[in-house]
Amino acid sequence: MKKKFKFKKSVKVIFFLLVLSALCYFSYNFFANNSDVTNGDKESENSDATVDKLTKLGFSNGDITLLKQYLSESELNLIDIYDENVVNFVSNSYFEIDNLERYISYMNDNDYDADEVVTYVNVGIDKPFYTDVKTISDPDNILVLCNKYNVLPSDYEPDDLTQVGYSGIYMRKEAAENMYQMVLAAQSDGLKINLVSGYRSYDYQVDLYARHVRERGEAEADRVSARAGHSEHQTGLAMDLSNDWSLEKYFEDTELFKWLSENDYKYGFILRYPKDKEYITGYDYEPWHYRYVGVEVATVIHNEDITYEEYVMKYLSN
Ligand SMILES: [Zn+2]
DSSP states (O other): OHHHHHHHHHHHHHHHHHHHHHHHHHHHHHHHHHHHHHHHHHHHHHHHHHHHHHHHHTOOHHHHHHHHHHSOHHHHHHOOSOOTTHHHHHTSTTOOGGGHHHHHHHHHHSOOOHHHHHHHHHHTTTSOTTSSOEEOSOTTOTTOOOBTTEEOOTTOOOSOEEESTTSSOEEEHHHHHHHHHHHHHHHHTTOOOEEEEOOOOHHHHHHHHHHHHHHHOHHHHHHHSOOTTOOGGGGTOEEEEESSSOOOGGGGGSHHHHHHHHHGGGGTEEESSOTTOHHHHSSOOOTTEEEEOOHHHHHHHHHHTOOHHHHIIIIIOO
């Protein structure tokens, strides 16, 4: 009898242990699932915190919905300033969150619309010329951007300089060949292209710029002449053209200029310093200065009617 009782007791113990372990198993799963829910909550808490922050900064619910449409959570978190134009900047496909403060202050200081501001700040023209100058790492690249923010190494000289026809004027081989074809094409249309200035060395540019400074002072010299290392002529990809031998504004009224405006891109050339774009290119209008970029790129620039700085920003950065 006692034994039977004992047996019954141990069955109870086993049963109890089974129930206990089943309980442990289910409760473990329950809490594991629950902790996932907790993580999810955390995410939405983060998102709520971001919304709170943006609201406190002054953004409306409508603004925030729009910001969320264009920016990731981490980008949203980087916004720490309210400005009514932020919503206009973010929809631009070239918007960069790191430039936000520069967009805002450039917008406030100028009369441009939001898209123009994004473009110009990305190009870098909100900073004074010759500040934050970067040394060009691939000067041999046909698409090299050489301007007042990007300088060529002082010892850079292209190793494929080639004479254009028998002009005694040199460019990089590919540019020289295309320039020669353009000269022949103009000629067959009854127009003579005079090649005034092609490749110029760093040292030559040092003297040329110094002469301009002596004659006009630094500010005016900077509008019309490049400081050494900043001249496209050192790349071997630029050429100054003329109907006579002068380089003057009246060139824009000539038949030759009209012909070039319609045909230059077919030979891979662009007008590098167009009219009314000084604030982007950093140079006064130069109807005579042409830059080789290859037919494909020149065609895009021709069709979109943009400067080379804008092309680089749109198609070549990141
Ligand atoms: Zn030039």
